[in-house]
Amino acid sequence: MNIVVCIKQVPDTASVIKVKDGQIDYEGLTWVVNPYDEYALEEALRIKEKQGSGKVTLLSLGPERVKEALKTGLAMGADEAVHLKDPAFEGLDSFTTAKVLAAALKKTPFDLIWCGWKGVDADQGVVGISLAELLDLPHVSFVTKVEIAPDGKSATLEKEIEGGHEVVETNLPALFTAQKGLNEPRYPTLKGIMAVKSKIIQEWSAVDLGVSTAELEPLAEVVGASLPPARKVGRMLSGTPQEMAAELVRLLHEEANVI
Amino acid sequence: MPSPILVVAEEREGKLNKVSFELLGAARRLAEGSSGGVMAALLGSGLEALAPALGHYGASRVYLVDSPALAQYSPEAYAQALVGLVQKIKPEVIFLSATSRGRDLAPRLGAKLGVVVASDCTDFTLQDSGRLLITRPIFAGKALAQVRLKGTPQIATLRPNIFPPLSPETSRTAAIEKITVEGATARAVTKEVKKAAAGKKDVAEAEIIVSGGRGMKGPENYHLLEELAEALGGAVGASRAAVDAGWRPHSDQVGQTGKTVTPKLYVACGISGAIQHLAGMKTAKYIVAINKDPEAPIFKIADYGIVGDLFEIVPLITAEAKKLKSYQ
Ligand SMILES: Cc1cc2nc3c(=O)[nH]c(=O)nc-3n(C[C@H](O)[C@H](O)[C@H](O)COP(=O)(O)OP(=O)(O)OC[C@H]3O[C@@H](n4cnc5c(N)ncnc54)[C@H](O)[C@@H]3O)c2cc1C
Ligand SMILES: Nc1ncnc2c1ncn2[C@@H]1O[C@H](COP(=O)(O)O)[C@@H](O)[C@H]1O
Numbered sequence: 001m002n003i004v005v006c007i008k009q010v011p012d013t014a015s016v017i018k019v020k021d022g023q024i025d026y027e028g029l030t031w032v033v034n035p036y037d038e039y040a041l042e043e044a045l046r047i048k049e050k051q052g053s054g055k056v057t058l059l060s061l062g063p064e065r066v067k068e069a070l071k072t073g074l075a076m077g078a079d080e081a082v083h084l085k086d087p088a089f090e091g092l093d094s095f096t097t098a099k100v101l102a103a104a105l106k107k108t109p110f111d112l113i114w115c116g117w118k119g120v121d122a123d124q125g126v127v128g129i130s131l132a133e134l135l136d137l138p139h140v141s142f143v144t145k146v147e148i149a150p151d152g153k154s155a156t157l158e159k160e161i162e163g164g165h166e167v168v169e170t171n172l173p174a175l176f177t178a179q180k181g182l183n184e185p186r187y188p189t190l191k192g193i194m195a196v197k198s199k200i201i202q203e204w205s206a207v208d209l210g211v212s213t214a215e216l217e218p219l220a221e222v223v224g225a226s227l228p229p230a231r232k233v234g235r236m237l238s239g240t241p242q243e244m245a246a247e248l249v250r251l252l253h254e255e256a257n258v259i
Numbered sequence: 260m261p262s263p264i265l266v267v268a269e270e271r272e273g274k275l276n277k278v279s280f281e282l283l284g285a286a287r288r289l290a291e292g293s294s295g296g297v298m299a300a301l302l303g304s305g306l307e308a309l310a311p312a313l314g315h316y317g318a319s320r321v322y323l324v325d326s327p328a329l330a331q332y333s334p335e336a337y338a339q340a341l342v343g344l345v346q347k348i349k350p351e352v353i354f355l356s357a358t359s360r361g362r363d364l365a366p367r368l369g370a371k372l373g374v375v376v377a378s379d380c381t382d383f384t385l386q387d388s389g390r391l392l393i394t395r396p397i398f399a400g401k402a403l404a405q406v407r408l409k410g411t412p413q414i415a416t417l418r419p420n421i422f423p424p425l426s427p428e429t430s431r432t433a434a435i436e437k438i439t440v441e442g443a444t445a446r447a448v449t450k451e452v453k454k455a456a457a458g459k460k461d462v463a464e465a466e467i468i469v470s471g472g473r474g475m476k477g478p479e480n481y482h483l484l485e486e487l488a489e490a491l492g493g494a495v496g497a498s499r500a501a502v503d504a505g506w507r508p509h510s511d512q513v514g515q516t517g518k519t520v521t522p523k524l525y526v527a528c529g530i531s532g533a534i535q536h537l538a539g540m541k542t543a544k545y546i547v548a549i550n551k552d553p554e555a556p557i558f559k560i561a562d563y564g565i566v567g568d569l570f571e572i573v574p575l576i577t578a579e580a581k582k583l584k585s586y587q
Contacts (some may be wrong), residue, residue: 133370181509245575
């Protein structure tokens with residue numbers, strides 16, 4: 001089974017986000033593989049292991065630094081990686097990103113595509129599902145459990161919804177987006193890290209993909225970014241536990257008006 | 260705005276959910292003083308009885324897309340049905356809810372129409388150009404982005420609990436138009452819905468959340484939070500430490516890799532306040548922190564802080580809250 005995992009490189013979740021001149025300041029941030037994409041990759045590796053054969057290919061669009069994310073994925077156990085890199089790909093909106101990924105997938109044989117449900121940078125959650133539509137595939141999002149049929153032709157999944165789960169069945173090929181809870185991603189082993197050296201990261205540009213400038217025309221514009229207003233300095237309650245409990249309930253009722 | 264605004268209403272278990280009315284409230288705000296109406300799309304099967312309420316909450320017209328093929332939600336079939344409607348009424352703006360369903364459906368619809376979607380929006384203004392200037396939290400709320408969409412329709416999912424609904428007026432009625440859809444096909448099919456324990460509220464939808472972290476010491480102690488949540492009419496949430504320890508399901512997790520919530524009250528018990536946790540709940544209207552460590556970062560963003568042992572304090576708060584409710 002050929003599985004493609006789309007991975008996005010994002011700032012580490014521990015990052016303090018700063019704004020400079022009305023836009024996000026990316027200077028000095030540490031970049032990591034989007035956490036949801038790690039779940040996606042882990043599941044792809046498990047499926048391949050269970051099926052006993054196949055290939056896991058990573059696909060990532062972004063600038064040169066994205067190679068590090070691809071290497072992390074290769075060290076975890078992915079077989080191949082493709083880096084979609086072109087100055088014209090800078091700052092693409094989510095739908096246009098999906099269009100470029102779709103062009104790359106037309107050149108890559110696959111039975112299954114995994115994405116994360118969202119990137120923890122812009123929190124859009126749009127690329128994966130758009131990609132499914134562009135490739136005319138069924139999709140299942142927020143996946144927390146998956147069972148691939150032994151013949152590799154269909155899958156039964158659980159997806160998270162408010163207050164529960166849905167059980168969904170689909171034929172393959174299909175696109176799934178990973179939710180936390182799906183699995184516990186493995187750490188790269190030393191052997192895995194050593195093996196990266198022998199793996200090739202292919203690079204495809206807009207020309208390689210046959211994507212025209214017109215197709216890369218932005219569909220959204222980030223006009224500006226700002227930090228949320230700082231919260232007012234709060235109040236520490238004092239007294240005995242009993243007094244503090246009574247005071248808290250009084251404040252919530254009379255001052256905050258929320259209970 | 261001369262062209263209509265389309266709101267995609269959301270039905271669950273035979274009822275319209277609250278965020279449907281919030282979408283209508285937001286759409287009405289946008290439509291104010293303009294000729295374009297607020298239209299609602301209601302998709303499903305056998306939902307006719309729900310349509311009038313959409314009028315009471317501000318829709319001037321309801322398109323009832325009623326078909327056995329839509330009885331079970333499916334992103335493919337629903338997106339296909341909506342594309343048909345969009346071609347017919349040519350809306351300038353489409354609002355969906357930023358629920359699991361809206362966030363599943365909107366990108367599929369956007370891709371069919373060749374536009375990008377703005378997800379989980381918390382504010383917007385209408386500019387002279389007829390374009391929306393949309394505010395959406397990014398980095399789980401560590402920052403806010405302002406975006407302008409270029410294509411038409413402009414599609415956005417709106418975060419629940421942010422946009423006030425109108426108060427319903429039975430005198431406000433909508434024209435109800437039935438629409439048929441052809442060939443709404445779904446390749447991924449929902450077979451079963453597994454509900455969590457009956458009556459369990461989802462943190463993403465709750466107005467009050469009582470959350471517990473590693474300080475809870477073990478799953479057996481969460482009944483303390485459940486009792487407080489019940490006394491306040493809220494839901495129980497958790498930090499990632501509690502989820503990763505297997506004490507609580509992932510669906511309860513609040514934070515950057517969990518849910519981003521905006522309740523009116525968030526009570527953090529035994530949670531230190533790591534940056535990834537704060538990102539998910541910092542926009543709560545009021546925050547209460549209970550922690551035995553006076554230096555815990557959670558106190559920096561709390562409106563009311565209590566330094567102490569949660570095992571002692573929480574039951575006392577529950578008792579006080581019950582007392583208050585018994586007077587009301
Ligand atoms: C990629 C990534 C994503 C993450 N995403 C999330 C996320 O979405 N959500 C999230 O929450 N975290 C997330 N984290 C984890 C985060 O960094 C913290 O590890 C986590 O939030 C800590 O949880 P905690 O506050 O419950 O535990 P701790 O930090 O261990 O804090 C426990 C607190 O309980 C207090 N305490 C102990 N006993 C008592 C008592 N008897 N009475 C009162 N107080 C007591 C202690 O003083 C302490 O402050 C993420 C981390 C990574 C790397
Ligand atoms: N630049 C990218 N390269 C590869 N995959 C991406 C990229 N951007 C987004 N994705 C995939 O789409 C998912 C959702 O991303 P987003 O829509 O940006 O929130 C991610 O979890 C990735 O799996």
